Amino acid sequence: MSSLAGELSRIAGAAFVAEGLAEELGRVAASDRPDLAQFQCNGALAAAKAAKANPRAIAEKIAARLKAEPIFSKVEIAGPGFLNLDLTDAALDARAATLMDDKTLGAPGTGAGKTLVLDFGGPNIAKPMAVHHLRSTIIGDCLQRLYRANGWNVVSDVHLGDWGLQMGQLITEIESMGTAPIYFDPNVVGPYPEESPVSMEDLETIYPRASAACKADPARLEAARRATVDLQAGRPGYRALWRHFVKVTEVGLTREFGALGVKFDLWNGESSVDSLIPSMLEDLKARGLTEVSEGAVVVPVAQGDDKKPMPPLILVKSEGGVLYGTTDLATVIERVRDYDPDLILYVVDHRQHGHFEQVFRAAEKANLRGRAHLEHVGYGTMNGPDGKPFKTRAGGAMKLFDLIEMGKAEAEKRLAEQGIGADYSIEERAEIARKVGIATIKFADLSNHRTTDYIFDLERFSKFEGKTGPYLQYAAVRIQSMLRKAREQGAEIGAPAIHSAEERRLILQLLSLGDLMASAEEKRAPNMLCEYAFELAQNFSRFYNEHHVLSEADPALKAARLGLCALVLAVLTRVLDLLGIEVPERM
RNA sequence: GCACCCGUAGCUCAGCUGGAUAGAGUGUCGCCCUCCGAAGGCGAAGGUCAUAGGUUCGAAUCCUAUCGGGUGCGCCA
Incomplete structure (x- = not known):
């Protein structure tokens, strides 16, 4: 594991080993309490339980060793024996710069040398695809993209129902x-x-x-x-x-x-x-x-x-x-x-x-x-507003194609409401509506945990506010627009550098993409990708609200912020791509 | 009948290999645009995590029972 949390886990693991304890106890993860620390390690509690020892005493010993590591700016013991860890900005900056040059954006490589056969879609002969095929198709496609990104050799098979x-x-x-x-x-x-x-x-x-x-x-x-x-x-x-x-x-x-x-x-x-x-x-x-x-x-x-x-x-x-x-x-x-x-x-x-x-x-x-x-x-099943399997108004099974058309029509309506693209060509407007409509349906489906049933509410899913596909597309488009302006200005794009809490938070999240991809793979859980994308967009909005980028007078600071924006865009676009969602050039 | 899944904020849902003050979106109520797209940001209110026991230093998370909902149980897929 080449991720930041993996790197910290190895450091902490070594400290546990040096104390005669199991290496796995050194597992470091993003903190549950970001107000207290960036990372946490709960290994001392587990170790104490196994050894019937005092957790704080173990934590003290581990902490003493971790304090010698230059990567940490803070090593604290809290509560019954939590180890709270912060990294130096220099360490984060260095890793952000590396991430910028990494085409995989920190992908974990969990599938190196491994082959996956992925069976999904499963449409039947002579029957139009119904909405329940939608879930198989969208979830399966997301997994296909994720596993490939993680280095698996993936063989996907639509596996038609054609012989019964x-x-x-x-x-x-x-x-x-x-x-x-x-x-x-x-x-x-x-x-x-x-x-x-x-x-x-x-x-x-x-x-x-x-x-x-x-x-x-x-x-x-x-x-x-x-x-x-x-x-x-x-x-x-x-x-x-x-x-x-x-x-x-x-x-x-x-x-x-x-x-x-x-x-x-x-x-x-x-x-x-x-x-x-x-x-x-x-x-x-x-x-x-x-x-x-x-x-x-x-x-x-x-x-x-x-x-x-x-x-x-x-x-x-x-x-x-x-x-x-x-x-x-x-x-x-x-x-x-x-x-x-x-x-x-x-x-x-x-x-x-x-x-x-x-x-x-x-x-x-x-x-x-x-x-x-x-x-x-x-x-689980996709249900209508009544909580029963999704049907047409007439009561028949809803066809996938019709659903997609509904999504596109709804996107067109929303775009018109917002006055988007009034001066674009008809073709471009239609293309934007297509991408937004598909994003509406896919994100809504994937953002729910796959095992539970969910209620399909197009009205809600197609909104540009809140946790929706269109909102994320918008967030990406906005960054694209800013970077376009920066290019027009001839502004320099440098490596990100932390100067504020908002930037630090953003960089920490960017550096966690690999771990997220590994967890989503392990749990076969697309909703984790959705959650990540939304949080990233939120963290970016906070940053964006606090810091003006294009009008920044200090050229070094401006270049660093543009670099951060570019990296956010790259990661956001990647995650959306894993979800099968395309970002329009503009909207 | 037996088995599996699920009951978390008004609504829609995360969190579930036990860990610190249970989160998000939406809705409601306040603030914030002479500046990069406010489709935004900040804040408030809102919860006995279905119920009752148990294990544990610690349970939304594990175990048992009960209630409520969904699904499956030999020639369909």
Whole structure:
């Protein structure tokens, strides 16, 4: 760890070791009480507890050693044995200057040499993306950006839902429509038409109808199950039709992911592992890991110490079809084979926790996961103002695309209210509205802790005041504007130097970015990035309110302040980028 | 029924590998623009951290029970 807190932890750790205590006790973190100190170390309390000794006595010994270190301007013992630490301004200035030259802005490098497979998005074929995909997409994309910034080799996979019962439902519905008989004629094995018999718009109406029909009529459901088995078994007409579904859907998905600025390395899906499934089943059976239960092939995953019933993972249904548990397990094999990852994260709705527990247990039991740690990164639901899952006014599921349009429209409204860009071109105004609208939605989503449900309130999220995406964009734009003016003046931009409490506070926060990125990674917690960005903007506003930069007469002081502004802008822009939020040139 | 998650300021939410006076946004009420974008800054008010016990020098954080809300529990994803 090359961060400032890491450096201090090493110094304090050495002091603990010199006293015959554990190095980990020297962990130094930003102080909970900034009014008392910049940093704190609580190791003496923990040490005293373990040794049943007097915490203050231990703290005294550690403090005596720390006082010999030139980096500290203050070493104090407070309360029962807290060590309060301040650094000299010279030490902070030196590190700020280093940070300015560091393209990574202090990124922790936690992922050096490590590979992450990140499974998120998970849209379904023939269905438009609904808002619950929004969370997976936005959270997953943020993690993708964060892990990359931290040095991980990241392989992201959209993992389409393209192989399950819905496919059979669509196929049977289209068969009953009678509009594309060639795909159902058993005497035809191809070639089939290049042109899809259905458009995305068609599918959007066909799927709900098919789904409802299967719900209402057991015979229809049975037919859909059979069609699914036939599709998975390779029936040519079904495969051809299915390929049209996939192709047509991907066009729409590309549009929506593009609008959100989200990219995937792999456009794989459940179907991608189709060819791996027979050998996997054979292997598991040969090793005695499967059994037949009620006509289905399953892997028992219950353990003796389970506190709840743990059903087996079903690999093959009684009528012969496979489920997403089957494809998920095969996908583990594929990912281990192709990437040998250290970590596989699944960014999926927390309601599927039980499913992943089954899959992970099966992967463990069958020794399929290589060295990868498998983890379900769950998230809560996005709710409407009534606290129930977000719906349209008509009561249907809200589509992601419509939500994005709403965000953009709201941004346009707000921008017009503020009289922003009245003299800009229509194109630039639209571009600003796009960036602001996306920022509104993303920041609102990411700033909530991912595991809890949250209430989507566009009115509140789109405000330019308070903890919102647009506010942060504005803060960045304002600094850009100032630096532009400085350039026009030909002013010099130097290294930051502390001359005031506001500057000190700002520099301390800038120097903590690396630790923040490491914590956010460890907890898979985008909301920590949001919190940091907002605090940075606030700290900057305080500084900005107290110190005039462009009119500063002392050239050295002016250069240092401009340098600080430039560094704040760089860090703020970086954090927003990690959140997937773009900053307009002006607004 | 069993299991998991959650109950923190009027509202929306952080904080939860135990640590000092529980934070932020919003809303309410005061101040602060002849100056870099006030979309801002400063300050005040607002809390028995659901309730009751327990562990601990120390609990919003860990344990137990209760109440309230959400979710899941074999051939959907």
